[in-house]
Amino acid sequence: MKISEASRLSGVSARSLRHYEDEGLIVPGRCGNGFRDYCQSTVDRVLVIRSLLDSGLPVRLIRDALPGLTDGSDGDTDAVCARFLDEVQDFRDRLAARIAVLSDQQAALDAYLQKARRAGP
Template sequence: MQISEASRVSGVSARSLRHYEDEGLIVPGRCSNGFRDYCQSTIDRVLVIRSLLESGLPLRLIREVLPRLNGEPDAGAGVVCAQFLHEVQSYRDRLAARIAMLSDQRAALDAYLQQARRTDP
């Protein structure tokens, strides 16, 4: 699919798609006329990138972590510095805290709905 369709399907602007490509996060194919050609796996990768960005992970860490999340070959190769590990751990901890908070909110809503159903005439 071309960039306009990829933008619509992913919910990410065409400008962001070009930026992700410039940053080396995605590599869309090219049609014979030079237009970008986005396959579903690239769209899936864009959605992961967007989710990580929305969760607060900086682009430079996403660039390092993304291959590991997608199970790419040789993704574990190379030495990982302590600062990078600390930043990823910090991100993971923030994500775990958000998940816990959302679980608590869901439980509170479930309790409210259960109570409301008991008192509904």
């Protein structure tokens, strides 16, 4: 299928599809005229990619883990999944730490504003 159809089916813009290709996340086929040719498995892969990106995972992590998560092979899938889940947990823990710091900063700003408003202009 053409990029426009793949875009429609996946809900991802053609620009994003090209970006995923540039990042090595997908490899669409090519027609004789050089146009991209997307199959249903590529569209399915795009849906997984979109879900992972929406979760905030970096492209690097997705690119490293995606082959083992979507290729359907039974080879070392358990090891890939375990490594991927460990990295996702690490990413989540770093995110939680950043949120805690931001929450502390927000609380400090709230306290400052409250104190400043009581003091008046």
